[in-house]
Amino acid sequence: MRGWGSWVGRHARVVVGVWFVAVTLAFLAATGVVGEGLFPRLHASDIEAPGENLIGRDLLRGTTREQGLGGSYTLLVAGIDPAAPRVAAAARTAVTELLAIPGVERAANPYVVPSGLDSAGAQAMFADRSQYSGGFATIVLLKQGLSRSSEDETHDRIDAVFDELVRASGAHDSQRGSIRALVDRIVEQIKIDGQRGEGIALPLSFLVMIVVFGGFVAAGIPVVGAVASIAGALGCLLGFSHLLDLDATVVNVVTVLGLGLCIDYGLLLVSRFREEYAASRPPGIAPEVGPAREITREDAIRAIGLAVDRAGRTVLFSGLIVAISLSGLLVFDVPFVRALAAAGVSIVVVALLVALTLIPALCVLGARRILRARRTEVTGDSGVFAQLATRVHARPWVVIALLGAALVTMALPALDLRLTSSGAALLPTGTPERVFVERTQAHYPGIAGAELTLVTKAPVAQVRAWTAGRQIPGVTRIGSVVARPGGVVTVAIYTGDGGSGPASRAAAHSLRTDRAPFPNWITGQASGIADYQDAIRARAPAAIALVGLTTMALLFLMTGSIVIPIKALLMNLLSLGATVGVVVWVFQDGHLQGLLGFSSVGAVESTLPLLLAAFGFGLSMDYEVFLLARIVELHEQGLSTTEAVTLGLQRSGRIITSAALLMVIVFGGFASAQLLVMKQMGFGLALAIALDATIVRMLLVPATMYVLGQANWWAPAPMRRLHRRWGITG
Known part of the structure; x- marks a missing residue:
């Protein structure tokens, strides 16, 4: 990939210009400045899967007396005397006026029921089934097939009648609502939550990267990449909205994925760019000292070529594994899940394109500022992560036993998992x-x-x-x-x-x-x-097999081992189990409601476990690849397993923990959402990343590799020959 990196470096201005045009057009189209925009095309509904619920609904469709009807619009009034003549007169007048509106098919309240106020039909429209309770409902059913503009006009005219009914009846309190209003509010809340999450994540990420890189330009490059990723995500989703029914929650889920991946990949590539330049400069010349040696364009192109050749390979592996984990969702016969998978994979592709084109181009254009910035990253062979590895090496079995037991304990609440599909x-x-x-x-x-x-x-x-x-x-x-x-x-x-x-x-x-x-x-x-749970159970073995085997194959091509891929899968399962367990403990059992600002509904949203499994697995493997890439590189240079693990952890530990911190910030920003499903998603993925990057990658992975020693690299002879021919490391 060195040639690709060098080509991007030589054409950096063109690459950045193309991205600028693409990002501008994507934002204009997605936000509705040009065309309809993305958000009006979204919907919010129950998650449905083939089964008896849909069969029963299909039987009812076209046979009920509501055939030919569109939506409904309801007014609830309170604080009135239902027996007062003025109330009855106002209610009857309102129904007459409502029926005169072109878009209205039917209208009713208890005062126009032919069988009288004491009938079951009338009583249903009185609050608490009593005409003496002080409240009644007026229900309007709209005609089917109204356009959005016609429905808006109809709603406006209905509102005018409702306003007069409230005034004429003397009601002290009133409220109106409809399914459409509920869906519109959920979609609007998703949009607000997304903007809030991005507003929290981007500035905090920028501040963290200033600390990591010691300079504004270097810190800004991953953020610029993240903005491009958001634009690309919105553009892709706009395209998918013309092909698939997109649930509104899909937007924030895949946008936050692209945002997090781009920040991670940008961090890795910028760090490797500086490292490769430092390694290739003449002895005694430090890039941070200023004019001792002018940083030339060729210096930058050579460094970015090496960075893309080495870190770019890691990025590509990581993106492939995340895409594979999301592709497993295509196996499930659930339209929402398949739409999420298709959109998610496309966003991973966008993140890879940003990481392998825009980020290297920006590195070259900003090379003098990036390479002369105050150096804060640890590039030596000793430091805090090497010390951590040494301590783990001293008692690996203790680390494995204690942390394994802790993760299993955290996973136990998942055994009582209950699902819901809230409206x-x-x-x-x-x-x-x-x-x-x-x-x-x-x-x-x-x-x-x-x-x-x-x-x-x-x-x-x-x-x-x-x-x-x-x-x-x-x-x-x-x-x-x-x-x-x-x-x-x-x-x-x-x-x-x-x-x-x-x-x-x-x-x-x-x-x-x-x-x-x-x-x-x-x-x-x-x-x-x-039905949804049945559909997931039926296809889960196939999805697990597809994702597991494909991921193992990629990790084998990367490492030449079958032990490391199996161990990585087992650790990911343990980490994900702990994440789901904590999510159940918090959101289902109602702990931390005050701290996180939510009211428990006694269950978690039906899409969450599957989302955590797919996204959490892919992102966890992201950090596995970051760590293994360094360990494998060092082992291939002739270091023993112990030396490679210790030095690999030292050289990648800062990047992994910084990347994980940034990802936690991104997902944590979405945990501040007001919409419950977004709060659960943000909290769950932030927790999954935090557990994986600390307990698993920094402690359990080194401990198990120390215990296994040379056995880490075992593979049958035929597979070793296969790796020698087709392996893609180095």
């Missing part, structure tokens, strides 16, 4: 959209809808006989048996927890395992989560 609960407590949903569920259960629905084509009489006196765990009420067009029969099942709580999970499990004596399908959020 309004994703938003911070007190958010108007969340309050509306909670208020509807608490005071208007009849219009909030059932948490679960049994769908069947069995005879109505048989279904009624089954429901009569039926007791189901977690169920508070079983609704009436309803015959629908096409021979479809439904039963509404209420649990009172919004659809994803313990009661809904227990009810869904009972209904799916202790089946009614006729063919049926259970729909609802809890049933969808069960």
Whole structure:
């Protein structure tokens, strides 16, 4: 790769110019300055997988009385006297005006129900099912197929009617909401959280790199690369949004990945650039002393060629392993997961392009400032990391036993992992959209809808006989048996927890395992989560095999050993298990709620374990590659295993810990998010990196390599011959 690095160095201005144009265009397109933009194309919905939840919903689609309807818009009023004539008159007038709006299909409140205020239909629209409770709901159903602009206009006209209804009824309190408003709020919160996370991560990362490099220019290069990565990520996601349904959370997840990788790779390449220049300069000439020898363009090109040849190979290996770990997600038959994988792999490619083109070009253009900056990195063969390695070498079995036991203990809470797919609960407590949903569920259960629905084509009489006196765990009420067009029969099942709580999970499990004596399908959020878990379990062995074997093959080509790749996989599993365990302890069990600023929902988001596994595995291998590259390089130079490990840790330890600190800052910035799933993701990945770069890479890896000694490099004779021919080290 030396030739590539030298070519980029010689054409540095052209490379930077091309990137400047590309980044500008990507930002303009993604932010909507040119065209529609990315965020209006995103959505937020439950994570769905093929299974009985979707089958049941497909049976209902087109057969219910809501056929041909679009979304709904609901007004809740409180603090009124429901029996007052002015309230009834205002409510009836409002319905008449609502029905006159072109985009409205239906409108109702308890005062226009033909069967009267005491009917079940009217009571469902009174707060707490009582006309004396002081509140009622007005529900508007929109026509299907409205364009976004038509829907906006319809909402504006509905709002005007709602405003007049609140005024005319004398209501002291009112609230309005819809699924669309909830989704828009979640997407907007994701955008805000992303901007906040980047606003925290970039300045702090820059400050850390000033300390690491001792100069503004050197510190700024990885940050510039990170900005280019963000632009590339947004541009790629905009392209994918025309091909796939992208969930809004995908944006922040893959953006933060690209941001972190670019900062890491930039740190590695800039450090290696300075190291290679220092190693190749004439004896007695120090680059930091100023005019003793002018730093020429050829000096910079030669140094960047060597840096890309050595560190660039490490970057390429690292990127390939991260991409492989994300590619494993393509195995799962879950559209959200596949979209995340495709977008994630594309962002890794962007990060690699930035690292292997823009970063080297910037190094050459800023060479005089970078190479003369105050030197702070440790390039000698003795130092704090060599001392750490020596202490580990003195008692490797103690280190392995104590740290292994600690990681296993941290992983234990993962055995009680519970998943959820939150809707309004994703938003911070007190958010108007969340309050509306909670208020509807608490005071208007009849219009909030059932948490679960049994769908069947069995005879109505048989279904009624089954429901009569039926007791189901977690169920508070079983609704009436309803015959629908096409021979479809439904039963509404209420649990009172919004659809994803313990009661809904227990009810869904009972209904799916202790089946009614006729063919049926259970729909609802809890049933969808069960389908998702089934889909993950079904494909997990194939995904693990694909990622594990491919990663082992790459590490074998890098090291010539089969022991090191197996050991790396086992350590990654231990580290990831500990991470998931701590995430469960914090977010599911509700510890540290005050410190982290969240309210536990008694479970973790359904996508989180898979996300932690894929992203955490790839990023952990990132640091494994950083460390092994130095150890292998030194071992190939003739050093013993003990010497190579000690010196390799000394020469790479500062880079690994600095890179890990920067990655923790990046993910930690997103842990400050208000959206619960983003907070869980940021915290989990920051923890995974912190554990891996400290306990695993700095302590467990050296300890196990010291214990194994020369056995680290063992491989069967045929594989040794294969490595001699195809190995890509050196």
